[in-house]
Amino acid sequence: MSTLKEVNGRLAAQPFVSGFSASSEDARIFEEMFGSNKNVVQWVARMASYYQAERDELLKGECAKTSEPAKKAAAHAPKAAAAAAEDDDDIDLFGETTEEEAAALEAKKKADAEKKKAKKDVIAKSSILFDVKAWDDTVDLEALAQKLHAIKRDGLIWGDHKLVPVAFGVKKLQQLIVIEDDKVSGDDLEDMITGFTDEVQSMDIVAWNKI
Numbered sequence: 001m002s003t004l005k006e007v008n009g010r011l012a013a014q015p016f017v018s019g020f021s022a023s024s025e026d027a028r029i030f031e032e033m034f035g036s037n038k039n040v041v042q043w044v045a046r047m048a049s050y051y052q053a054e055r056d057e058l059l060k061g062e063c064a065k066t067s068e069p070a071k072k073a074a075a076h077a078p079k080a081a082a083a084a085a086e087d088d089d090d091i092d093l094f095g096e097t098t099e100e101e102a103a104a105l106e107a108k109k110k111a112d113a114e115k116k117k118a119k120k121d122v123i124a125k126s127s128i129l130f131d132v133k134a135w136d137d138t139v140d141l142e143a144l145a146q147k148l149h150a151i152k153r154d155g156l157i158w159g160d161h162k163l164v165p166v167a168f169g170v171k172k173l174q175q176l177i178v179i180e181d182d183k184v185s186g187d188d189l190e191d192m193i194t195g196f197t198d199e200v201q202s203m204d205i206v207a208w209n210k211i
Helices: 004-010 024-034 038-048 052-066 068-086 099-120 141-149 186-194
Strands: 125-134 156-167 170-180 200-210
Touching: 024 038, 125 141, 125 186, 141 156, 141 170, 186 200
Parallel strands: none
Antiparallel strands: 125 170, 125 200, 156 170
16 A cells, blocks of 8 residues: 555645656545545545645644643733723833834744745745647648757646547547646647647647646
8 A cells, every 4th residue: 555655745746646647546546545425525625726835824723732832921911900090190102112012023024035935935836737639630740849848938837648539530638737827828838839830720728736
């Protein structure tokens, strides 16, 4: 039976366990991990929709609830509130910011900045399967595939491709790629493919999945 660590390592550079397209190995490992527990599968999908930074925040919140310092702070809260009420008359609402207040504000700004940075570090990727139709059966689709694979673009990884029969001996090129969503858009992809005007008649997205 495959371990989560092993599967995670294999998925680091590809959308499926066995490569860039689903296989019987993917189905077998999925069955080993989840079986017919569809509720668990749905729960995993829901939790996966959160960024890792957001899940970390949830964990921090749970730890804070059960920590001893938090319990002590809660126990002393009524006394602190009473003391604050007694000192209300001494507070100058229009006075200058104290060093303590300035330090607290700076700490909050730093924490907010770190939180934003953590969310930015999460790279959103998509696995895209698309069809490329040629003008006629005289177009060498394998040669076309090599031209496409020669395109180098930051955030674009070319995966497997195959020739799929359409009718009357005519075939289409089916290609799988992985993109970073912030670097490559659907319009960018269409421009790259249809730029080969002598060979390409059209392209169609078959599947677009977030990974």
